Structures are given as C-alpha cells and as structure tokens.
Amino acid sequence: MDETARVGLKYCGGCNPEYDRVSLVKHIQESLQGKVEFVKPESEGVRLILAVEGCSTACADLSAFQRMEIRTITNIQDSEKFIKEIRTQLGSFAD
Amino acid sequence: MTMMTAEQYEESLRRLNLVVYMFGKRVENVVDDPIIRPSMNAVAKTYELAHRPEHEDIMTATSHITGNKINRFTHIHQSIEDLVKKSKMGRLLGRETGCCFQRCVGMDALNALSIVCFDIDAKHGTEYYKRFVKYLEYVQENDFTVDGAMTDPKGDRSLPPHKQPDPDQFMHVVEEKKDGIVVRGAKAHQTGAVNSHEIIIMPTLSMREEDKDYAISFALPSDAEGITYIMGRQSCDTRKLEGGAMDQGNLLFGGHEALVVFDDVFVPWDRVFMFKEYEFSRQLVEQFAAYHRQSYACKVGVGDVLIGAAQTAAEYNGVEKASHIRDKIVEMNHLNETLYCGCIACASEGHKEASGTYCVNILLANVHKHNVTRFPYEISRLAQDIAGGLMVTLPSEKDLQSPETAKWLKKYFEANHDIPTEHRMHILRLIENLTLGTAATNYLTESMHGAGSPQAQRIMISRRINMQEKQRAAKKLCGIE
Numbered sequence: 273m274d275e276t277a278r279v280g281l282k283y284c285g286g287c288n289p290e291y292d293r294v295s296l297v298k299h300i301q302e303s304l305q306g307k308v309e310f311v312k313p314e315s316e317g318v319r320l321i322l323a324v325e326g327c328s329t330a331c332a333d334l335s336a337f338q339r340m341e342i343r344t345i346t347n348i349q350d351s352e353k354f355i356k357e358i359r360t361q362l363g364s365f366a367d
Numbered sequence: 368m369t370m371m372t373a374e375q376y377e378e379s380l381r382r383l384n385l386v387v388y389m390f391g392k393r394v395e396n397v398v399d400d401p402i403i404r405p406s407m408n409a410v411a412k413t414y415e416l417a418h419r420p421e422h423e424d425i426m427t428a429t430s431h432i433t434g435n436k437i438n439r440f441t442h443i444h445q446s447i448e449d450l451v452k453k454s455k456m457g458r459l460l461g462r463e464t465g466c467c468f469q470r471c472v473g474m475d476a477l478n479a480l481s482i483v484c485f486d487i488d489a490k491h492g493t494e495y496y497k498r499f500v501k502y503l504e505y506v507q508e509n510d511f512t513v514d515g516a517m518t519d520p521k522g523d524r525s526l527p528p529h530k531q532p533d534p535d536q537f538m539h540v541v542e543e544k545k546d547g548i549v550v551r552g553a554k555a556h557q558t559g560a561v562n563s564h565e566i567i568i569m570p571t572l573s574m575r576e577e578d579k580d581y582a583i584s585f586a587l588p589s590d591a592e593g594i595t596y597i598m599g600r601q602s603c604d605t606r607k608l609e610g611g612a613m614d615q616g617n618l619l620f621g622g623h624e625a626l627v628v629f630d631d632v633f634v635p636w637d638r639v640f641m642f643k644e645y646e647f648s649r650q651l652v653e654q655f656a657a658y659h660r661q662s663y664a665c666k667v668g669v670g671d672v673l674i675g676a677a678q679t680a681a682e683y684n685g686v687e688k689a690s691h692i693r694d695k696i697v698e699m700n701h702l703n704e705t706l707y708c709g710c711i712a713c714a715s716e717g718h719k720e721a722s723g724t725y726c727v728n729i730l731l732a733n734v735h736k737h738n739v740t741r742f743p744y745e746i747s748r749l750a751q752d753i754a755g756g757l758m759v760t761l762p763s764e765k766d767l768q769s770p771e772t773a774k775w776l777k778k779y780f781e782a783n784h785d786i787p788t789e790h791r792m793h794i795l796r797l798i799e800n801l802t803l804g805t806a807a808t809n810y811l812t813e814s815m816h817g818a819g820s821p822q823a824q825r826i827m828i829s830r831r832i833n834m835q836e837k838q839r840a841a842k843k844l845c846g847i848e
Contacts, residue, residue, distance in 0.1 A: 285425025287455035288462075288671070288707075294421050312420070324421075331455075332424050333448075 276306065277362060280313030280321040280340070282332055289326025296351050297324060303355045307362050313337060322354065369435045370427070371510040372418060373411040380407065380562065384590045387561050387625075389598035397561050401607045403598070405621030409468040410512055410562045412460060412620070413440055425456045431723070432504050440470045441507045443481045444725040450714035454664040458707065461668020465801065467622035467809035469559025471662035473513025476567040477503060478724055479655035480584065480640050485722035487644050495640050496722065502586055502638065506565065514563035514589065516554035516627060517655060519571040528574070528581040537581045538568055538629065540643075547635040548642070550583065553628045558809075558817070560625040561596050563589045568629075570641070573649035582648045584641035585634045593632035599624040603804040613764035613793055616800020622809045653827070657713075657729040659818040660736030664710035669801065669810050670703035670746055676797045677750040683791045684755060684782050695749045702742040709735030730831035737824040743814045747802040758795040759803075767792065 283293055300322075301310060313321050314336070321337045323330070323344040330346055345351050371379065380398050387394040394400050398407055417426040417438045428442035428449065429435070444450050453474075460468045481503070484495035506513060519528075522536030531537065538552030554568065567586045574582040587594070601623070606615045641647060678696055681687040713731035720726050751758065757780070766772045767789065777788045800806045815821065842848040 281420065283421040283424060285423070285452065285455055285459065286421050287425060287459045331451075 275362060277308050277320070277358065278311050278315065278317050279308050279358075280315060280318040280337070281310040282313040282321055282323050282334065282337070284323070284325045284330065284332035286326050291326070291348050293324045293326055296345070296348060300351050300355055304358055308358060369508060369510065370417055370438050371414050373415040376411050376414045376510075376512070377407065379564065383564065385561055385596060386590075386594065387596040387598065394598075402604055403561060403623055405466075405607065405617070405619065406469065406559065406623040407562050409464045409466055409620040409622065410470055410559060412464050413438065413468055413470045413512075414510070416460070416463065422459065425452050425459060428452075430504075430507050432500060432507065435507070437507045438510050440474045440512070441477070441503075441510060442474070443478055443503065444717075445723070446725055447715060447717050450661070450717045450725055450727055451711060454661060454707075454710040454714045457662055457664030457710065458668040458671070461665035462671045463668070464620040465617050465669055465672040465797075466620045466806050467558055467665065467813060468620075469562055469622060470512050471665065472515035472558060472659060473511075473563065473565070473567065474515075475655055475658035475662055476513065476515030476517075476569060477506065478658050478726075479569070479651055480567070481724045482654055482720045482722050482726060483584075483647055483651045484640050485720075485724075486650065487641065487647050489721065491644060493644075498637050499640055502640075509564070511564040512559070512562060513586075514557055514560050514566040514627075515569065515655070515659075516557055516560075516566055517569045517571050517652070518555050518557075520553055520555050521571065528578045537571065537578075538583065539581045540583060541631060544633075547633055548583070548585075548639060549631050549633050550585070550629055551631050553626060555626050556599070556817075557596075557625050557627045558622060558813070560589070560627050561598070561623065565589055566594070566627065569651055569655055570648040572652060574645040576645055579643040579645040582641060582643050582645035583639070584651065585639045587632065587634060587638065591632055593630045595628040595630065596625040597628070599626065601805040601808045603800070606804075609765075611764045613767075613789070613796055616796040616798075616804050617806055621805050622813075624808070653729060654726060656819050656823070656827070657727050657732040660732040660739075660824070661710055661713050661727045663736050663739040663814065663818060664707070666739050666743055666810065666814055667703055667707045667710065669806070670699070670706065670743065673746060673750050673798065673801050673810070674699045674703060676794055676801070677753045679794045680750075680754045680758075680791075680798060682783075683786050683794060686753075692753055695753055699746045699749050702746050706735070706738055706742055709738055730828065733824040733827040733831070736818055737821060737828065739814045740821045740824070743810050747807075747811060750798050751802055754795055754798045758799045761792060761795055761799075764792070 321340050321342045323332050325346045328346045387397050416422040428439045430437045431445050484499040488496045519537045522531045528537035535552050540548050541551045542549035566589050569584045570582050681692050686692050713727040713735050716728035717725050767776050781788045801810050
C-alpha cells in the first residue's frame with residue numbers, strides 16, 4: 273500500500289509530562305513505517321488530529337479542530353492503540 | 368515580526384545601548400559577558416520554546432488586539448485557561464532552565480496595567496487605556512522582553528515618600544513638560560533588567576494625596592537616556608569566569624538582578640499610564656503583586672530540577688534504597704507539588720475584571736507565594752541532607768584535570784564503580800548551585816523577598832480573609848446562633 277496519511281500533530285504544552293512525548297511520536301512514526309506523515313495540525317488536507325498529551329489532564333487546546341477526527345494519547349499504552357488503529361485503517365503492511 | 372526566535376532575541380539585545388556597570392567598570396558587551404550571558408540564555412529559552420511544537424500550546428497565545436499568534440509573555444489573560452497556562456508555563460521554564468527566566472515580571476506589569484488603566488479612565492475620563500493598548504500592541508508585535516519595575520529603594524521605611532529626607536528614594540516627577548514628564552529615582556533588585564528591551568515603572572506602595580508626585584507609572588525603552596544599570600553580585604558568581612564546565616553547577620542558565628537608576632529621564636506622555644492618580648496606586652500594587660506571586664510557579668520547576676538532582680546524588684552514592692532517603696524524596700515532592708497546587712488554584716479561581724482582563728484570585732496567589740517563602744528552603748535542606756557534605760568540600764574541577772591530583776580524586780570520590788566520578792561531581796555542583804550558589808539567589812532569597820516579603824503576603828491574607836463567614840459557621844454549629 274503506497275498511501276501516506278497526513279495526520280495533524282498537536283502537542284499539549286508539556287508543563288510536567290509523564291513520558292517523553294517527542295520520543296513517543298518518533299516511535300509511532302517508525303512503527304508505521306512511513307505510512308503516516310505528521311504535519312502541523314492546521315495544514316491543508318488534514319482529516320485526523322493526533323493529540324499528544326503529557327498526562328491525563330489532557331489540556332491541549334483542540335478548539336480549532338472540533339470538526340475533525342481527534343485521537344488522544346495520554347500515555348505510552350495509548351500509542352500502541354493508535355498504531356494498531358492506523359494499521360487497520362491503512363490496510364496490512366509488514367510489521 | 369510577531370514572535371522572535373532565540374537567535375533574533377539575542378541579536379536584538381546587541382542593538383541596545385545599555386549603560387551597565389559591574390565590578391566598578393562599564394560593561395561594553397553585555398550580551399557576551401560571561402557573568403551575564405547565562406541569564407540571557409534563560410530569557411532566550413522563552414523565545415525558543417515558543418517555536419517548538421511540543422511547547423507552543425503553553426508558550427503562545429492569540430492576541431486579543433490583533434488576533435496574531437504571540438508569545439504568552441506578552442499576552443493579556445483572556446480566560447481562566449490563560450491564567451492556568453501561565454502557571455504551567457512557569458513550571459515548564461523553571462524546569463528547563465533551573466533558574467529565574469526573568470520574563471514573567473513584564474507580563475505581570477502589562478496585565479496589571481491593563482486593568483488599572485481602564486479603571487482610572489472610568490473614574491477620571493483620562494485616556495490611559497487607549498495609550499496602554501497602543502503600547503501593548505507595540506510590545507506584542509516586536510515580541511519584547513519587558514522589565515516590570517516596582518521596588519523603590521524606600522529610604523527610611525518609617526516615612527512615606529513625601530517625608531523622605533532624600534525625595535529620590537521613591538521614583539517621582541521632577542518636571543512636567545508639554546510633551547512629557549521628567550522622572551528621577553531608582554528601582555532595586557530588577558531581575559533580568561539588562562536582558563530587557565523595555566522597562567515599565569510602577570509605584571511601590573499605596574500612596575496618599577501628599578505622595579501624588581510619586582504615584583506614577585510609565586514605560587521606557589531600556590536604553591533611554593539617563594538610565595544606568597548597576598549589576599548585583601550573586602554567591603559564587605565569579606566561577607563563571609573560570610572557564611570550566613563543572614564548578615558553576617548549572618552550565619547553561621542563570622539569573623541576574625540590577626539596581627536601575629533614573630537620573631532625570633524624560634518620558635513622553637504617550638508612555639505615561641498613571642500620573643498622580645494616587646488612589647489607584649494600591650490597586651496597581653496589589654494586582655501586580657498578585658500576578659507576580661502567581662508567577663512563582665517557576666519555583667516548582669526549579670524544585671523539579673533539585674529533586675531530580677537529589678535523587679541522582681542518592682543513586683550515585685548508593686543510598687537510594689535507604690528508607691529515610693526515600694522518605695526525604697517523598698517529602699521534597701510533597702512540598703513541591705503543594706506549591707504547584709497553589710499556583711494552579713489561584714489561576715483556576717481567577718475572575719474577569721471590567722477591562723476584560725482575567726485576574727488571579729488575590730487571596731490564593733498570596734497564600735501560594737507565602738508557601739514559596741518557606742518550602743524551597745526545606746526542599747533545599749533535604750537536598751543537602753541527601754547529597755552529603757561533599758557538595759561543599761569538593762575540590763575544583765581543575766584538580767580533577769591536574770595530572771598530580773586527578774587520580775586521587777577519581778579514586779577517593781568514586782562511590783559506584785559504574786558511575787564516573789565526574790558525574791558525581793557534576794550533580795553535587797548542581798545541588799550546590801541551587802542551594803547556595805548563584806541559583807540560590809533566585810531559588811531561595813528571591814523566593815523569600817521577590818514579589819514581596821513574607822509579611823506583605825500576611826497583610827494581604829488578613830485583608831482578604833472573610834472572617835465573619837468563618838465565625839458564622841462556627842457559631843451556628845455550636846448553638847450560639
């Protein structure tokens with residue numbers, strides 16, 4: 273499958289994150305083997321927003337993206353769910 | 368330009384023509400001076416993080432004037448969420464720099480003036496708010512760092528401004544002109560003064576009619592003619608001149624304070640925001656102080672660094688599993704997170720003023736700052752307890768580099784064979800820096816006196832407590848009423 277999904281990446285401000293948000297995003301990107309391109313959330317053609325929240329307070333301002341699909345990660349476990357969902361949506365590709 | 372990068376900020380400082388003195392000499396190159404530069408690095412961090420996607424949600428805001436994306440340090444709070452994000456920004460930057468990043472005081476001055484200018488106009492029909500908004504837009508569009516200057520030298524504390532033997536002990540008007548005013552006086556303890564593009568002056572205490580010449584607020588470029596900066600010393604400051612990479616503790620960042628002297632400085636009318644409306648001086652002092660007491664959220668972030676350092680030192684010493692060490696680390700976190708509760712609470716319980724600006728809950732902001740006058744000292748005591756005496760008896764890093772002594776230091780200061788002795792020395796130097804070195808200026812004594820000494824908060828707490836309601840509740844339960 274050649275399709276690459278453009279996902280808008282929106283971080284919370286990271287005042288006191290419980291995990292390394294930037295490293296986790298890198299892990300997600302590597303796990304999805306180029307099938308996902310993370311772009312600025314306000315970019316053209318973005319239909320899905322990935323909100324990467326440093327803790328369960330999840331305070332990132334998502335008000336500008338209310339008409340879009342939003343997936344939220346508040347911990348490392350959530351990222352595996354996101355990876356699985358994207359893999360399913362984009363069809364199977366090698367792990 | 369709406370948001371400068373860290374590099375643009377540094378270059379903008381090079382264009383200033385500040386008159387700065389330190390160690391009895393004029394500092395010709397302020398930006399590159401090794402004593403001052405770490406403090407510039409700390410302010411630069413406020414610019415850098417605003418451009419990073421993983422921090423922009425806290426570090427930026429939308430201007431209510433222009434709709435542009437701006438650095439939060441130039442923002443007027445438009446909601447409770449803004450106030451909460453300000454507290455979070457303080458923790459973030461405190462942890463990223465391990466010191467005072469100096470830029471909160473200007474933000475606090477801008478927000479307090481946005482309320483008070485509006486209220487003065489409502490009473491007197493003046494045009495301060497219009498002037499202020501024009502000035503604010505200028506600050507936002509240029510992404511300036513602003514020094515908010517309140518503390519006068521004050522001379523004889525038993526006397527009000529107009530009775531001082533030396534009238535210059537409080538900033539005052541010495542001449543009124545058609546196009547502006549001439550002012551004289553000084554502001555003490557000015558954090559980040561020489562890293563600022565602008566300086567906002569505010570009265571230092573409540574004024575009565577007799578003191579109306581002292582009830583003034585205005586803004587000037589930091590390099591306006593007649594302004595002189597005299598740098599304050601910090602404990603262990605000259606370690607920054609030694610050229611090493613260990614003994615200064617925090618290798619990247621620091622703070623600074625200066626005495627700022629105004630020797631007959633001209634202020635054009637369009638930069639005057641209060642002129643003899645003495646009855647508003649108390650409001651300006653209280654609201655600025657409340658915002659600034661909230662700003663001590665930064666100490667939570669510095670506390671994060673110190674707790675991390677203490678835990679690391681314990682691990683390097685091989686004592687991290689000892690029950691009393693674990694309990695001390697818990698206590699440090701308890702104190703630090705209690706501070707966090709206060710700065711979040713005063714923001715969450717904020718309110719909207721007539722100007723539209725959101726102000727923190729003044730009682731809770733004072734309670735928060737009052738805790739800050741105490742808890743960092745106890746956190747520091749526990750950090751020193753955990754670190755051990757070596758943090759103050761450790762030889763110089765030059766002894767670690769000397770062929771004659773390096774082998775002895777590496778042999779006798781090794782505690783864990785898997786940890787290089789240098790690492791142990793680095794972490795102890797950081798604890799020293801935070802608890803009795805240059806950073807202790809900000810983590811400890813600034814926590815005590817910055818934004819008002821403890822008694823100032825106790826006065827505000829006594830003013831703001833609803834005692835009658837507490838008595839009513841007590842009397843009702845025991846059958847008196």
